Amino acid sequence: MLEISGIKKSFDGTTVLNDISLEIGDSQIVSILGSSGGGKTTLLNIILGLLQPDSGKIVFNGSDITNTPMERRGFNIVFQDYALFPNLTAYKNIVYGLRNYPDRSSKEEIEALIDLLDLREHLNKKIDQLSGGQKQRVALARTMVMKPRILLLDEPLSALDGVIKESIKEKIVTIAKEFHLTTIIVTHDPEEALTISDKVLILNKGKIEQFAEPSEIIKNPKSQFVNDFILKQLEVKKNNIYKLFSL
Ligand SMILES: Nc1ncnc2c1ncn2[C@@H]1O[C@H](COP(=O)(O)OP(=O)(O)OP(=O)(O)O)[C@@H](O)[C@H]1O
Ligand SMILES: [Mg+2]
Incomplete structure (x- = not known):
C-alpha cells in the first residue's frame, strides 16, 4: 500500500501541489x-x-520513504518523452538497466516480455527507426525488466x-x-x-x-x-x- 499524505510543492513561490493525500492499494x-x-x-x-516535496509524507508498505x-x-517510470537511448538498438535499450542488476530478470522473462509487447521483429532497429507506438512498447519493456x-x-x-x-x-x-x-x-x-x-x-x-x-x-x-x-x-x-x- 502506498500512502501519500499532505504533499506540498512550490516552484519559485508558486504552489504546484497543495496538500495532496491519497492511498493506493x-x-x-x-x-x-x-x-x-x-x-x-x-x-x-x-x-x-x-x-523532494516541500512537506508531507510518503509511506510504502508501512515504511516512511519520504527521504x-x-x-x-x-519504483520505475516511463517518461512522457520515453527517454530512450537513440544510439542503441531496441534490444539494448530494453536490457540497459540490467547491466547493474543482471539477476533482476531471467533470459526467459526478457523473452516473454518481448513477445508480450510484440517487439521481436524490431529488436535490432535503432530507436529512430521505430514508430511512436513501437518506441512506447520498448520504453515499457525497458521499465518492466527491472520488476519495479x-x-x-x-x-x-x-x-x-x-x-x-x-x-x-x-x-x-x-x-x-x-x-x-x-x-x-x-x-x-x-x-x-x-x-x-x-x-x-x-x-x-x-x-x-x-x-x-x-x-x-x-x-x-x-x-x-x-x-x-x-x-x-x-x-x-x-x-x-x-x-x-x-x-
Ligand atoms: N522544475 C520546475 N521548475 C519550475 N516550475 C516547474 C518545474 N516543473 C514544473 N513546473 C511548473 O509546475 C506546474 C505543474 O507542472 P507539471 O509538469 O507537474 O504539470 P502536468 O500536469 O504534468 O502538465 P502536462 O499535462 O502539460 O504534462 C507547471 O506550471 C510547470 O510550469
Ligand atoms: Mg506532465
Missing part, C-alpha cells in the same frame, strides 16, 4: 487525470523520488491513436494485472482514465477534485471541475459523433 491501477500544468508530472516525480533516494525505492515495485507511466498513450492506442492500453492492463503491479498512469484523456483504472485521481491546479472509482465519478461528479472536465468532454465527443452521422 496493492495491484491497483490508478490514473492521475487533469489539465495541462495541473501538477501531474510533479506528483509522479515526487512518488518516484526524483523530486529514501530514488534508486532505493524500487510500483510502475509509473507519464502519458503513455498520448502520442498514439486508434487501434495502436487500444492495443497498448490492453497490454498495460495485462502486464499490471499479471505482475500484480501497482500502476500509476498520468493522462489528460478522461476516456482513457475511466476505462483503464480501478480508481481515478482528478487534479486541478494542484488540488484533488475527486479520487474515486470510475463509476462513482460518472454517477457523482464531486465538483464543477469534474463535471466540466470529464463529463462534458465525453459528452462533446459523443455529440460530435452523433452529429457527424446525423443521429
Whole structure:
C-alpha cells in the first residue's frame, strides 16, 4: 500500500501541489487525470523520488520513504518523452538497466516480455527507426525488466491513436494485472482514465477534485471541475459523433 499524505510543492513561490493525500492499494491501477500544468508530472516525480516535496509524507508498505533516494525505492517510470537511448538498438535499450542488476530478470522473462509487447521483429532497429507506438512498447519493456515495485507511466498513450492506442492500453492492463503491479498512469484523456483504472485521481491546479472509482465519478461528479472536465468532454465527443452521422 502506498500512502501519500499532505504533499506540498512550490516552484519559485508558486504552489504546484497543495496538500495532496491519497492511498493506493496493492495491484491497483490508478490514473492521475487533469489539465495541462495541473501538477501531474510533479506528483509522479515526487512518488518516484526524483523530486523532494516541500512537506508531507510518503509511506510504502508501512515504511516512511519520504527521504529514501530514488534508486532505493524500487519504483520505475516511463517518461512522457520515453527517454530512450537513440544510439542503441531496441534490444539494448530494453536490457540497459540490467547491466547493474543482471539477476533482476531471467533470459526467459526478457523473452516473454518481448513477445508480450510484440517487439521481436524490431529488436535490432535503432530507436529512430521505430514508430511512436513501437518506441512506447520498448520504453515499457525497458521499465518492466527491472520488476519495479510500483510502475509509473507519464502519458503513455498520448502520442498514439486508434487501434495502436487500444492495443497498448490492453497490454498495460495485462502486464499490471499479471505482475500484480501497482500502476500509476498520468493522462489528460478522461476516456482513457475511466476505462483503464480501478480508481481515478482528478487534479486541478494542484488540488484533488475527486479520487474515486470510475463509476462513482460518472454517477457523482464531486465538483464543477469534474463535471466540466470529464463529463462534458465525453459528452462533446459523443455529440460530435452523433452529429457527424446525423443521429
Ligand atoms: N522544475 C520546475 N521548475 C519550475 N516550475 C516547474 C518545474 N516543473 C514544473 N513546473 C511548473 O509546475 C506546474 C505543474 O507542472 P507539471 O509538469 O507537474 O504539470 P502536468 O500536469 O504534468 O502538465 P502536462 O499535462 O502539460 O504534462 C507547471 O506550471 C510547470 O510550469
Ligand atoms: Mg506532465
